[in-house]
Amino acid sequence: MKQFLFGNSPDSVNDLFPDRVIKRLLLDEEEIGVLRIGNTFFAFQSSCPHRGASLIQAHINGQGEIICPLHQYRFDLKTGQLKMGFCGDLKVFQTQLTEEGLLVFTQ
Template sequence: MKKFQLGQSKQGAIDLFPEKVIKRVKLGNKEIGIVRVGDHFFAFDSLCPHRGASLIQGSINGYEEIICPLHQYRFDLKTGALQSGSCSDLEVYQTSLTDEGLIIQLNSGN
């Protein structure tokens, strides 16, 4: 696992990510999407596993799902599980908000 920190404090990390605004972030050589819903942060692969559409252009619904802008496939932001459509699950990454900032853990292959 590789760990990355964003922000210098809890509030600093919150300020970096406006509510339900998907941001593209490059961590090492991996480009991911990050979104904040309330106090929860979600990190995920920036491309849809179906056709490679940019999920950065997607939207977040009231069920903490990201919706792909190309075919409206829906993925659970907590687990990456496909909720609607026909493709593999979305890769998601563990996040934790600490007093030092937002910590994101990428799998060792990333």
């Protein structure tokens, strides 16, 4: 498992990731999205597993789901589980906010 560090303190991480704004990151060869809601961070594959639409432009609903802008498929941000639609689950990545910054773990 690889880990990537962003920012150098919790405050710098909050500045890097404004609340409820999806940011695109490139980790080695993999493009992911990172989203902060309050003090919780989510990291996920940047394209929908259905037709590859960009999830960087997606909407987040009040149930903690990311909604694909192309066909409105919904995925749980914590688990990646498909909640509505007909495709595989979304790949999600573990995150951890530390005093040194935000860690994102990949397989």
